[in-house]
Amino acid sequence: MTASIGGLISGLDTNSLITQLLRAEAVPQAALKTRLSIAKATAEAYRSVNTRFDAVRTAAEAMLKPEAWSAVKATSSASSVAASATAGAPTGSLTFDVKNTAAAHSVVSGINWTATTDPYGMTSPIEVRAADGSVKGTITVGGSGTLADAVQAINDSEFGLSATAVKVADGQYRLQVTSETSGAATSFDLGTAGTFAVATQGVDATLTVGSGTGAYDVTSSTNTFADLMSGVTITVSKPETAVTVEVAADPGAVVSKMQALVDAANQALSGIKTNTDPDGGAAATLKGDSALRALAGRVLEAVSFAVGADGSPATIGLQLTKDGTIAFDAAKFSAALADDPALAQRLGAGGPAGPGPDGVSGNADDVVPGVAQRLLDAAKAASDTTIGTLTLLAEGRDDLAGDLQDKIEAWDVRLIARRTALTRQFTAMETALSGLQSQSSWLAGQLNSLPSWS
Structure with a gap:
């Protein structure tokens, strides 16, 4: 008779016993799995916030480009004539007739x-x-x-x-x-x-500028005229008379870039708040994280501190709110741009502030960082791919997760070996019990075969 690990001889549920014993022995591994889950979630939270700071960096860099503050817009009086201007193009206007468009022979x-x-x-x-x-x-x-x-x-x-x-x-x-x-x-x-x-017949596109004795033609082998006005590209699609193209300052483009920077900064602050909120429940993976709180402080300081002798960024519509976000007054910013463009640019981006500590003008220490530069510095400190705070924190959690995963896998090997040993032990027990049961049955048969004496 062959014994079964299922406990047919002993009457014990040996499979269940082995499972319970292994569960008890796997408690340390379960703790490791919990720590692994936390490490992965923490790394993901750091990366999520890091992505938002990277967006701040992109928006700040766009705001710091000199051409961002000299945006212009080209408009055309005719729908058949498209006009576009590069940043910094001189303002002005030009009136012309579209004599004919270009044609391929x-x-x-x-x-x-x-x-x-x-x-x-x-x-x-x-x-x-x-x-x-x-x-x-x-x-x-x-x-x-x-x-x-x-x-x-x-x-x-x-x-x-x-x-x-x-x-x-x-x-x-x-x-x-x-x-x-x-x-x-x-x-x-x-x-x-x-x-x-x-x-x-193959012909060039021709524009006629002016109508008097000094009128002149401008030609192009295509329907596009580059730099007809400096920095302006004009594309024609049909003959037209008295078309006026005008290039004017475009403060709306500057406002949009500043709004994008403020939105990105607020998104970064929101990400930090969500992940560190003591009352945020499971979503607040980084409760009490001092590094994130320090980054939030740098973002807020970028707006709250005065910019050299030019004063508070509130002058151009940038200030903090009571709930710890950045408010942007687009109308106030537009008015500041119109009233004193140089001041608005110094507050928004930064600029020269006169001789620095060395008493000599024109050196690097003469430049006072504006809001955009401060936010760029904060973003780089957070998301730099080599030394950024959030980058290093995420990588540290990745290393921890890798170490924990190795330990969990080692426990898998250990538990498999333990299951094999327990299975062998219970099988041996069932086999021994089966042998004893056979001997007992034989003895009982021998005793029953003895003659009875009255």
Whole structure:
């Protein structure tokens, strides 16, 4: 008779006993798993806050670019004329007529084919000539020498041409070839004289500035005129008269950048509050974290401290609220920009403040950091990929998690070995009990076989 680990001989639920014994022995491993979960959650919380500080860094860097404070906007009086200006472009206006738009040169064959599989039939190789009649090169029609082969050869050539077989009626195809670029200089002809006719003449786009004796034309091979006005790009789409393009300061763009910086800073403060709130429950993974509280302090100080002799950032609409966030008054900021742009820029970004401690003007110590520079410094201290506070804290938790994972895996090996040992012990017990039970049955049978004496 073979014993069973299930306790058929002893009557004990040995599988359950082994499970309970292993559960008791695995208590230290369970504690390690709890610590691992906390370490991972903490690392993730640090990274979440770090992402928000990285957004502060990006917004602050945008605010610190000199061109951010000299934003301009180009507008056009005609919907068919688009205008854009780079930061720092001089303000001013220009009025002009759009005489014509640019066109790509196109030619069409003088003969028809009944199908694209018909023989090309014209001279091959095809001669390509410039507008002045000079030969630029030739195109050899390969394959079977059909119209389709001619189209393919032209498209594959190095002359910047696009060919297509146009179906003009049932059983009638004509070969049209167009320059891939526009402008008068792209004019060309194909084949021998008279083989192709001009379908569209290649021309430059032309603007006429002025209407008197001093009026002049401006041309472009495309419909885009770069630097017609310094830093301004104009794109036309159809003839138009009396179009005025104006370049003016764009304080709204500066306001938007400052709003983006304030929003990013408030998001960083919100992330810190969520993760450190003593009453935040499970979501507050970093309760009492002094490093995060210090970072929050730096963000708030960036707005609360005066900027050199220029005074408080409140002058340009930046101040703290009672709930520990940054308030931004866009209207006040816009007014400050209009009233004293240099002061607004010094408070918002930073700037020269006169001779520094060395008494010499023009040195690095002469520059007083404004709100954006302070926020940039705070963001770099938090999220620098090498020495940032949040970066190092997250990496430290990652290292701890890796160590805990190794210990948990070591416990897995230990518990497997323990289960094997317990299983062997209970199996041996069941086997021994089975043997004893067999001996008892044999003895009972022997006793029962003895004769009875009355």
